[in-house]
Amino acid sequence: MKQYVFPYRSIEAGSKIVLYAAGDVGQDYYRQLQVTGYCEVVLWLDRTPNTSNVHLPETITNLSSDEYDWIVIAIERADLMESIKSFLVTLGVPFHKIMDTPPVVMPLISRYSQLTLNEWLADTHRVKAELLSYFNRAEGQIYYFESLIQEIKMGCLHDGQLKPVVQQRAIQLVEDELSSTEMRLVQLRLLLEADCFDKRMMRLFVKSIGELSHNSAQKYWLLNDVSAIWMHYTDVLYEDFWLDKQHVMKGYAEELDLSWNPPPYRKENNRTICVLSIGFYFDSPMKSTSSIVKELIRRNYQVHVIDLIPFRSDSGTNFLQPKYSHLLPGISADQYDRIREYYPEPIHLHYSNAPTMRERQQEILDLISDIDPYGIFDLTDEYGLISSYYYREYPTIYLPIRKTRESSSFFHRFVTSNNLPIDVHAPIREDQVLAVPIFVENVHPKRVFKRNEYGFAIDDILVVTVGYRLNVDISPELVETFCTAMRANPKVKWIYVAPDEHRYMVENYSHLIGKQIFPWGYENDLAGLYGMCDIYLNPQRFGGGLSIALAMQHGLALASPIGADASMMYAGEELAVQDEKGLASYVMRMANSPDLLAHNQAVMHRKASAWNIERFVDKLIEGVDEIAGELEARNT
Numbered sequence: 343m344k345q346y347v348f349p350y351r352s353i354e355a356g357s358k359i360v361l362y363a364a365g366d367v368g369q370d371y372y373r374q375l376q377v378t379g380y381c382e383v384v385l386w387l388d389r390t391p392n393t394s395n396v397h398l399p400e401t402i403t404n405l406s407s408d409e410y411d412w413i414v415i416a417i418e419r420a421d422l423m424e425s426i427k428s429f430l431v432t433l434g435v436p437f438h439k440i441m442d443t444p445p446v447v448m449p450l451i452s453r454y455s456q457l458t459l460n461e462w463l464a465d466t467h468r469v470k471a472e473l474l475s476y477f478n479r480a481e482g483q484i485y486y487f488e489s490l491i492q493e494i495k496m497g498c499l500h501d502g503q504l505k506p507v508v509q510q511r512a513i514q515l516v517e518d519e520l521s522s523t524e525m526r527l528v529q530l531r532l533l534l535e536a537d538c539f540d541k542r543m544m545r546l547f548v549k550s551i552g553e554l555s556h557n558s559a560q561k562y563w564l565l566n567d568v569s570a571i572w573m574h575y576t577d578v579l580y581e582d583f584w585l586d587k588q589h590v591m592k593g594y595a596e597e598l599d600l601s602w603n604p605p606p607y608r609k610e611n612n613r614t615i616c617v618l619s620i621g622f623y624f625d626s627p628m629k630s631t632s633s634i635v636k637e638l639i640r641r642n643y644q645v646h647v648i649d650l651i652p653f654r655s656d657s658g659t660n661f662l663q664p665k666y667s668h669l670l671p672g673i674s675a676d677q678y679d680r681i682r683e684y685y686p687e688p689i690h691l692h693y694s695n696a697p698t699m700r701e702r703q704q705e706i707l708d709l710i711s712d713i714d715p716y717g718i719f720d721l722t723d724e725y726g727l728i729s730s731y732y733y734r735e736y737p738t739i740y741l742p743i744r745k746t747r748e749s750s751s752f753f754h755r756f757v758t759s760n761n762l763p764i765d766v767h768a769p770i771r772e773d774q775v776l777a778v779p780i781f782v783e784n785v786h787p788k789r790v791f792k793r794n795e796y797g798f799a800i801d802d803i804l805v806v807t808v809g810y811r812l813n814v815d816i817s818p819e820l821v822e823t824f825c826t827a828m829r830a831n832p833k834v835k836w837i838y839v840a841p842d843e844h845r846y847m848v849e850n851y852s853h854l855i856g857k858q859i860f861p862w863g864y865e866n867d868l869a870g871l872y873g874m875c876d877i878y879l880n881p882q883r884f885g886g887g888l889s890i891a892l893a894m895q896h897g898l899a900l901a902s903p904i905g906a907d908a909s910m911m912y913a914g915e916e917l918a919v920q921d922e923k924g925l926a927s928y929v930m931r932m933a934n935s936p937d938l939l940a941h942n943q944a945v946m947h948r949k950a951s952a953w954n955i956e957r958f959v960d961k962l963i964e965g966v967d968e969i970a971g972e973l974e975a976r977n978t
Contacts, residue, residue, distance in 0.1 A: 346370040347446040347485055349414070350380065354845055355496045357381045357411040359441075362426065364388035364396045367445050368416035380492050384410050400433065407436050411849070414441045438843065438855055446485065455486050459493040463511050466519050473525045482663040487532050494536035508538050516546050524661050526550045527564065531662055534571065544571070544578040545586070552590040559699040561594050562727060563664040569724040570666035573884060574814060588750035588769045595730045600704050602731045604711040607977060609970045612716040613643045616736075618650045620723045620743055622673055622693060626888065627743055628684040631721055633783045635689055637959045646690040646713050650706055650726035703728050710736070717966035720753060729753065737969035739776065739962060754969045757962075759911040776965045780912060781958035782891040782950075787870035796860075796874075803834045803933040804875040806898070808868065808889035812840035815883035816847075823926040824879070825851045828858045834933050837875065839865050839889075872896040876939065877929055880909045882922040887911060894950040899942035901929045913949060917942055 346367045353359065359381045361368055368388070375381050387399045402413070413435055415426055423442045431437055457472045472487075480486035498505040512533045516526045530547045533539050551564045568587060572579050615638055620627040631647065638645050673681070673693050685691055692709055694702040710718070710732050718736050720729060723743040729752040732738065740753035749756060750769055755776040793800060809815055821844070828834045838844065839862040851859060865871050869892060872878075878893035880886055880902035887908035894900060894912060902909035903922045910918070919928045932939040 345447075346416075346418070347488060348374045348380070349441065349443040349445070350488065350492055352441060352443045352842075353381060353412055353414070354849070355380055355492065355499060358384050358409065360385045360387065360402060360405070360410045360413040361416055362387045362399065362413055362430070363416040364392065365417065367418055371414065371416045371445075374489075380496065399429070402430075402433055402435060407434070407439065407852075410439070412439055412441045416445070418445055418447075420444060436852075436856075438848065438852075438861055454489050457487065457490050459490060459497055459508075462490060462494075463507070466515070469515065469529075470520070470525070473520075473522075473528060476528060477524070477661060482660045484528070484531055484535055484662065484665075487535075491532060491536045494533075494538055498536070498538055505538060508536075509533070509540055509543070512538070513542055513546070516543075516550075523550055523553045527554070528662055531665070534575075534665070539571075539575060539578055541578055541580040544583065545580050547571075548583070548586045548590055552586075552593055555597065558594070558598055560660050560662065561597075562699055563660065564662070565591060565594060565727060566725060567665050574666075574811065576884065584748055584750045585768050588752075591727050591750055592730045592752075595728050598700050598703060598728070600700070600707055600728065600731065602707055602711070604732075604735045605714055607735055607970075607973050608714060609716065609974050612714070614713060614715045615643050615645050615966075616710055616713055616715040616718045617645060617647045618718060618720045618722050618726060619647055620650075620721055620725055622649045622677065622681045622691075627721060627723075628681065629783060629785075629888075630741075630743055631719075632684040633781065633955050634719070634959060634962070635685060637955050639689060641959070644688075644690070646692060646709075646715070647685050648692045648706060648709060649694070650722045650728075707731055716970065719962065720751065722751070724749060724751060726751070735973075737966045737973060739965050739969075754972075755965045757965075776961065778961040779957045780891075780953045781955045782888065782895070782912070782953055783955075784895050785869045785892055787873055788867040789870050791867075791870045791874040793874050798835060798874070799833075801833060803831075803877065803939075804837060805834060805877045805879050805901075805929060806837045806839065806871065806875045806893070807879045807881070808839040808865075808893075809883070809886050810841060811883075811885070812838055812881075813842050813844050815885070816844055816881050817922070818846045820881055820922055820925065821847050821851065823923070824929070825854060825859070827926040827930050828854070831930060831933060832858065834858065834930070835860060836879070837862050837871075839863070839868070839871070868892055869896060872898055876943075877901055877932060879925060879929060880906055881925070882906050884908070891950065894946040897943050897947045899932055899939055900946050901925050901932070913946060917945055 348371045361371060361383050364386060372383065372386065375383055385402060385405060386396045387402060388396050389399060391397055413430060415423060427440050427442060430440055455472045455475065457468065461468050476486050494508055498508060512529065515529055520526045520529060527550050530543050533543055548568060551561060551568065554561050617631055617635055619631060635645050635647060681691060694705040696702045696705045707728060715736055718732060718738045720738055720740045721743055729738065733752040733754065738753045739755045739757060740749055740751055741757045742749060754774065756770050756774050757776050757778055759780055760777050798804060828836065835858050837860045841864050843861055847859065855861065868889060872893055873896060875898055877899045878890060880890055880900065882903045883906055885908055890900065890909050891912045900909060900913050902913065902918050903925060904915055904918045904920060919925055932942060
């Protein structure tokens with residue numbers, strides 16, 4: 343027996359929805375919406391309507407598409423989704439309004455908590471009882487509190503006075519009422535899910551993770567979540583965040599109590615380099631390291647690439663499932679062949695298959711000790727939490743992958759771009775900064791994208807934005823200014839490549855979608871897509887670096903504000919606008935001036951053409967040489 347959870351995360355509170363299907367999934371969805379009031383069901387459809395409030399699918403033709411925000415397909419069978427979507431489109435339903443998120447299945451033993459917001463605010467005894475029930479029944483799923491989470495989210499959305507009351511109550515519970523570390527962590531995660539998280543809670547979250555003991559797998563996943571939370575909620579960073587996180591990371595490594603007795607550091611005649619990777623599952627980090635590793639091989643170094651992420655969960659240990667991290671199986675034969683495409687022979691590959699979190703990390707430390715490298719290039723991007731061991735004995739250079747400025751790992755040098763002046767703060771010291779020239783491997787298109795295949799005219803100005811977090815990164819203000827400017831110039835079209843639709847854009851500019859705004863979804867051939875585009879529009883955000891660099895390599899103009907650090911790293915301040923408010927007008931000036939557009943494109947292509955792997959690796963080796971001298975002096 344099981345129940346189905348409405349896709350709350352994909353649909354804004356207060357939306358008007360059409361519910362398609364009245365089977366088990368549809369019945370569960372309808373009951374939840376009636377209880378929570380989360381959305382208004384304006385129409386319920388099914389091919390075999392069995393109650394008076396369920397109608398035949400063709401009934402939707404009686405509604406204008408402006409009368410509903412989404413049509414939610416409430417079925418479990420994935421093989422029916424595509425045919426239903428196609429059928430709905432033939433009935434005139436806009437494709438972008440069809441929500442086909444598969445239902446989350448919850449066993450009945452994990453049925454929701456019925457704790458209300460009023461009870462949560464007033465009854466500490468009831469809160470504790472519901473938390474105990476969570477640990478007994480919910481199998482680590484914070485969805486157990488889904489109705490309370492949605493009640494908090496909706497209440498704070500509609501009542502500006504409620505949010506500070508809810509936040510203060512959360513602080514009171516965590517600081518004064520909940521003696522269990524596990525309870526405090528679940529309570530804080532609940533507020534994060536409800537979008538009521540703030541700096542005080544982030545401080546308590548980091549502190550509570552540090553207090554968690556004898557559960558290394560859970561601690562590992564929580565620390566990984568901390569590394570991602572601030573990217574999605576940048577206003578939760580407090581002054582000592584990075585120092586506190588570094589302290590907790592070190593405590594985690596010490597709690598593992600790993601054995602570490604490497605041989606004395608060997609500098610002379612040692613041409614072995616360890617490259618610690620963010621993971622063999624994902625193409626992006628392998629692309630980032632492949633060229634570096636191949637250049638080291640060309641220089642006659644022996645290179646060992648080690649996957650440092652113990653991605654698998656230890657069975658039965660997680661009382662709180664990760665929010666942002668992934669629980670993955672071991673490396674299959676097919677995956678290994680794909681990895682070898684990035685790291686061909688004679689590169690050595692290493693991946694731990696030990697059964698537990700602690701054993702996997704011990705195996706990695708033993709491997710580093712056996713290899714006895716001249717230096718370590720650490721590209722683990724805060725996913726690797728045992729750097730406090732190996733950095734003491736070997737020159738360790740940290741190369742950030744997602745984060746261009748911050749790190750709470752342990753290292754001797756922190757790589758940053760020559761183009762990016764770094765605001766040095768703890769735990770990074772000024773003497774640790776290693777400024778290097780840029781290098782990004784040039785990616786060739788897999789196919790040719792032709793404008794006429796997508797309904798674009800030859801003289802349209804195609805503007806593109808790419809990113810996994812565009813729903814967060816593109817501000818409502820930028821949507822307003824750019825969409826207003828586009829309406830005055832119908833030749834300008836905006837393609838945004840992201841896994842999720844931009845809620846504000848859909849809610850306020852649905853009339854432009856398919857005409858001047860084009861949601862693209864995921865695209866695995868960005869180089870091909872860029873081939874038919876003109877301008878890359880980069881919002882004031884953190885990240886987007888590889889998509890920007892690739893756009894520059896393929897000759898796109900760049901419209902970006904000063905301070906968007908990924909674009910500053912690759913393009914510098916030349917041609918950047920002062921702030922995000924100037925982006926729309928700058929794009930329109932380029933759209934109306936072929937000379938200005940061509941000038942920007944030429945500058946970006948020239949900058950990208952200067953990127954050089956040889957000079958990049960030269961700097962890395964110089965950094966290792968310098969640290970090696972320091973370690974040798976220390977040991978003597």
